[in-house]
Amino acid sequence: MTVSAADLAVELKLLRRGRGIAAPQLAERAGPALRAVCGASGGDGNAAIRRTLRESLSGWARSLPEDLSTAVLAALGLHPEAVHPFYQDRVRWLARHLQRDDRTARRRIDEGIDRLAEVAVASTSESDDGDVPEPSRRWHTEELRVAVALDQPVPEVLESRRIVADADDISELDLALTLTDSVYRGEAIGSDDLRVDVFHGGRLTGRRMESTDRVGLALRLPRPLKRSSRHEIAMRFRAEFRHPHFVCVPRHPVDLFDLHVRFALPIPMEVVQLERVFQDDASDEAARGFPLTPDASGEIHVKFRHLTPGFAYGVRWRPSSEA
Known part of the structure; x- marks a missing residue:
């Protein structure tokens, strides 16, 4: 499956809702682009998909600038200090962490997710074929x-x-x-x-x-x-x-x-x-x-x-x- 960074970003922005990565029905919420880049099988259950997504997304987030990395991890419920059941609570935590308002925190999350999607798709492309440039290139x-x-x-x-x-x-x-x-x-x-x-x-x-x-x-x-x-x-x-x-x-x-x-x-x-x-x-x-x-x-x-x-x-x- 060919995955674009834009499609993956859309799926990540849907995933951040509610409990994010801790969503009870994660197997239903993880879209095809997200499954493809993370290597999740169609038959995987919630626990297996959660483990796969956690490892992949956390790894890619570490390559981002610190503030964007924190924003993405908080939004998806992957940051240990921002494990809140509602997305709005995680946004408020990020705003306090960044010492900015909620609107700035939301925009930082959007920017971080877009960058994360580019990194994820690029990494997948490189692992599939070393001669194929990453999508951003x-x-x-x-x-x-x-x-x-x-x-x-x-x-x-x-x-x-x-x-x-x-x-x-x-x-x-x-x-x-x-x-x-x-x-x-x-x-x-x-x-x-x-x-x-x-x-x-x-x-x-x-x-x-x-x-x-x-x-x-x-x-x-x-x-x-x-x-x-x-x-x-x-x-x-x-x-x-x-x-x-x-x-x-x-x-x-x-x-x-x-x-x-x-x-x-x-x-x-x-x-x-x-x-x-x-x-x-x-x-x-x-x-x-x-x-x-x-x-x-x-x-x-x-x-x-x-x-x-x-x-x-x-x-x-x-x-x-x-x-």
């Missing part, structure tokens, strides 16, 4: 150029991306966009809330909510790519910004991220460059960045190289008091 972005126009009636983002296939038969790209702190939190983000247009390079074939504020996009390529081949795509996104920052949080490696941001008048009183920060820290002014000064046209231009998947890169600004 089935393709990577060689160059990502983004122009953000905040002076339009509805902010627009123009994206030009050149990807490189790290395996054969790459026929679809899994992309995502997050509307951080949006008014749509907890609801589906509709096509009118987030407009997506493909200028060239493929056709959108799927769109789904991956978390409370992240939209997953499936882009079908014109033809399957062979290993080492390159392909260029261009897209436009239109949506209201609900928080004053724009960051790239890659799920696949990115060699170069070139970002232009054009601000509306009045120019923000402060603009900072953010590099390799956690996504939810992008809106936290305690996470300081390198100060930037917009030019005479109200624009800034920054570049980032060798982006690490799962971390945020971009800019944050503080609107002028006249706005």
